[in-house]
Amino acid sequence: xxxxxxxxxxxxxxxxxxxxxxxxxxxxxxxxxxxxxxxxxxxxxxxxxxxxxxxxxxxxxxxxxxxxxxxxxxxxxxxxxxxxxxxxxxxxxxxxxxxxxxxxxxxxxxxxx
Amino acid sequence: xxxxxxxxxxxxxxxxxxxxxxxxxxxxxxxxxxxxxxxxxxxxxxxxxxxxxxxxxxxxxxxxxxxxxxxxxxxxxxxxxxxxxxxxxxxxxxxxxxxxxxxxxxxxxxxxxx
Numbered sequence: 001x002x003x004x005x006x007x008x009x010x011x012x013x014x015x016x017x018x019x020x021x022x023x024x025x026x027x028x029x030x031x032x033x034x035x036x037x038x039x040x041x042x043x044x045x046x047x048x049x050x051x052x053x054x055x056x057x058x059x060x061x062x063x064x065x066x067x068x069x070x071x072x073x074x075x076x077x078x079x080x081x082x083x084x085x086x087x088x089x090x091x092x093x094x095x096x097x098x099x100x101x102x103x104x105x106x107x108x109x110x111x112x113x
Numbered sequence: 114x115x116x117x118x119x120x121x122x123x124x125x126x127x128x129x130x131x132x133x134x135x136x137x138x139x140x141x142x143x144x145x146x147x148x149x150x151x152x153x154x155x156x157x158x159x160x161x162x163x164x165x166x167x168x169x170x171x172x173x174x175x176x177x178x179x180x181x182x183x184x185x186x187x188x189x190x191x192x193x194x195x196x197x198x199x200x201x202x203x204x205x206x207x208x209x210x211x212x213x214x215x216x217x218x219x220x221x222x223x224x225x226x227x
Binding site (some may be wrong): 031032034038041042043044045046049051089091093094098099100101102103104105106 | 215
């Protein structure tokens with residue numbers, strides 16, 4: 001089965017610094033990876049999608065990279081703010097021809113003022 | 114911005130009872146999904162639905178589960194005979210397409226089976 005791992009359960013960072021979250025996957029590279037934000041008691045909210053043939057994608061203070069050699073995606077938040085505190089989820093397609101998403105367990109980011 | 118709405122936000126039921134969780138997806142979306150998240154665990158796929166039929170389902174989605182789109186706006190998940198281990202947050206999601214289209218999630222129904 002296609003697995004996705006977010007090895008850091010929690011990350012604390014000082015306001016203004018860059019937060020970097022890691023997502024690793026097994027087996028073959030997915031066609032794309034998606035990143036979501038989840039606040040307590042709420043549903044995930046889509047942030048960014050990066051395709052296999054894209055090395056990097058940016059949206060405002062967010063940046064995602066996709067390294068098929070390392071089988072890894074990095075998610076960066078620059079100039080982090082306390083409002084960025086949330087759990088960030090990485091997701092991949094479950095397999096060839098499947099459109100269901102397999103989610104990682106998430107990394108809980110706390111931005112300390 | 115259009116959003117996915119789910120009702121009820123909380124549902125408490127006794128083991129063995131039937132529950133129906135309701136969702137109103139975004140109106141122009143064509144693909145509908147149910148995911149669940151047991152407390153402290155990953156978000157897990159249950160089922161996807163397109164063109165009035167199930168397109169994919171996971172091992173979790175056994176004979177006790179069913180989905181329906183009874184009219185042009187609602188999308189429901191029924192659990193026929195609830196078990197304690199069905200206690201979880203159930204999220205409905207919709208998308209305009211598959212693959213590269215992001216999922217839009219509702220805020221979930223917290224189901225507690227006692």
